[in-house]
Amino acid sequence: MLTLMKQATRLSVILGAGFSKWAAGLPVAAELFDFAIEPFGVSDDRKIEFVRLAKQTWDQDHAEGVVEQFIAHALAGTHDMRTAVSWYIVRRFSEPYIWKEWHAGKWRRHVLMIDENRKFERAGVMPARDFLYRMRPFLCGIITTNYDLLVEYALGTRLFNYGQPGEVLTGRGAYPVSQWRNPVTLQGSIALAKMHGSISWDLEGRYTDGRRGITGNALIVAPTPEKTAPVSLAFEWELAGRILRESTRLLVFGFAFNPYDEALLNHLKEYGSNIEHVIVVDKSPRPDRVTAIWPQAHLYLFPPPPEEGPEREDWFANLDRALIGPSNDALQSTA
Secondary structure: OHHHHHHHHHEEEOOHHHHHHHHHHHHHHHHHHHOOOOOOOHHHHHHHHHHHHHHHHHHOOOOOOOOHHHHHHHHOOOHHHHHHHHHHHHHHOOOOOOHEEEEEOEEEEEEEOOOOOOHOOOOHHHHHHHHHHOOOEEEEEEEEEEOOHHHHHHHHHOOEOOOOOOOOEEEOOOOOOHOOOOOOOOOOOOEEEEEEOOOEOOOOOOOEOOOHHHHHOOOEOOOOOOOOOOHHHHHHHHHHHHHHHHEEEEEEEOOOOOOHHHHHHHHHHHHHOOOOOEEEEEOOOOOOHHHOOOOEEEEEEEEEOOOHHHHHHHHHHHHHHHHHOOOOOOOEOOO
């Protein structure tokens, strides 16, 4: 019976910045300019100090301003300002996953590859993996606005795709080095729609690692007010729509439903008309924002899962009931 219920549950997952914050300690927008970056040489030092000074100057003139407004200001500024702030954003999200080693007489670095075993030593990968693995029996797909590679690290190339199963990524595979000649192919059945881009993408393609998190020229939508859907990510928005259309239940973890993200919220509303149940995992949920999009859906509110102990198992047992429970449940909170 449980198997049949799982098959009947068509679940999609939306992951916002709060998910990466919970799993890996990555910053949400308000924490982004904490400058928790280890510079790699003089060039990095200069860019960090340039951004630090620009942020301090802006803060002095905008005491009530928010980070998203500063980023919008920077991206409308000089070439140097745009370049430095764009580099800082993607570098900050890459920082925990940069591997540095002494090789051939000098220090070298790279952002970990999707299938590289070293990833399991880094922040957040195992918590994200444990959480998503529990969702696998139900999943139609995953939608995220995050640029980081946490989902890719958690699932590996055997479990996910970017909307085209069998897609070959640019770059070599994971260690051992003897495997580098084998093309890295996305073999999984779980569709992953990264609506705001990724540190592993640029306009030329998609990579086996997060290399654009070091260079700074990643294909992303920066966290600014009133973001719109760029033409370069039209396929990802279409994929998100397909995932939503196939779903009857939605789990939202750490996504703020910010009113200024009007284009994205309208997209969720337009393509999520089949959603009957919404499960929100958030330490500060905003149920009013959720019901504005899905007024007829049954709503469940969960705090983030405990790290360990019997409370964690109780949390997931409650989540399972919400995922496969009866359709006539009313608004519930497990906080």
